[in-house]
Amino acid sequence: NGKVALVTGASSGIGAATALKLAAAGAKVGLAARRLDRLNKLVDQIKTAGGEAIAIQMDVVDRGSVEAGVNKLVETYGGLDIVFNNAGLMPISDVETLKVDEWHRMVDVNVKGLMNSTAATLPQLIKRGSGHFVNTSSIAGRKVFPGLAVYCATKHAVSAFTEALRLEVGKKHNIRVTSIQPGAVDTELFNHITDKGYRDQMEGLREQMSFLSSDNIADTVLFALQAPAHVDVAELFVLPTDQPW
Numbered sequence: 001n002g003k004v005a006l007v008t009g010a011s012s013g014i015g016a017a018t019a020l021k022l023a024a025a026g027a028k029v030g031l032a033a034r035r036l037d038r039l040n041k042l043v044d045q046i047k048t049a050g051g052e053a054i055a056i057q058m059d060v061v062d063r064g065s066v067e068a069g070v071n072k073l074v075e076t077y078g079g080l081d082i083v084f085n086n087a088g089l090m091p092i093s094d095v096e097t098l099k100v101d102e103w104h105r106m107v108d109v110n111v112k113g114l115m116n117s118t119a120a121t122l123p124q125l126i127k128r129g130s131g132h133f134v135n136t137s138s139i140a141g142r143k144v145f146p147g148l149a150v151y152c153a154t155k156h157a158v159s160a161f162t163e164a165l166r167l168e169v170g171k172k173h174n175i176r177v178t179s180i181q182p183g184a185v186d187t188e189l190f191n192h193i194t195d196k197g198y199r200d201q202m203e204g205l206r207e208q209m210s211f212l213s214s215d216n217i218a219d220t221v222l223f224a225l226q227a228p229a230h231v232d233v234a235e236l237f238v239l240p241t242d243q244p245w
């Protein structure tokens, strides 16, 4: 459809699947993450299929990196319409194990990173007079779970920030804002859990329930983006049918 989209966390999982579907739907996509080799492969895949995309090496924690990446995308395609704020990580541990470095990392990426990419892109959408933010929150942005104290705190922050943004820019700037809140999705998110007990627990979960695929979530993101202009799908809460919590 000729729209220009930025996807953060595009090198794997939900972000990669959504970038591919956006490009297939005719968007010009900036794929942003730190692992440039992964991004380059996805861009090749998109181009081979006849789509348009560029790879943008970006660390969402670094404001300069985010601003440079957004500038590159805007210079390449002449503007920006869609922002999928999706980069995130989820090391799980009990509070009493005091993995403070991991807590800080989650706050930096999941919360401050999303704020950095919002700050760098919002002026572009305001300039366009329309646009759409889709922010990846989580079921952990609606409920709390043991082991996920800090992750839940970051995703509650994302949910709150996203809803306030919608209230501020919806009517005033004609910008739609969607919070996507997935349940369990089969991605690399679980690979970074350093706590052995929780890593084993997460592996065990796969036998107890069916995880969603990244494509399942990408489809719902496209659903929100492709809704008629006067329809803002404000929240998408998407779970495996057999997820017990």
Ligand code: NJP
Pocket (backbone or CB within 6 Å): 008, 009, 010, 011, 012, 013, 014, 015, 032, 033, 034, 035, 036, 058, 059, 060, 061, 086, 087, 088, 089, 090, 109, 113, 136, 137, 138, 139, 140, 181, 182, 183, 184, 185, 186, 187, 188, 189, 190
């Ligand atoms: O996980 P994964 P998902 N700067 O690990 C990127 C949420 N979620 O697709 O930089 C820039 O495959 C990283 O790229 P790289 C979750 O909280 C998931 O599941 O190259 N990018 C990679 O592309 C997260 O917000 C589930 O390492 C950074 C991407 O983030 C979103 O879904 C359930 C970065 C992570 O991809 C996507 O995660 C739920 C940085 N500093 C919510 N740090 C689930 N999977 O079950 C990381 O409710 N990235």
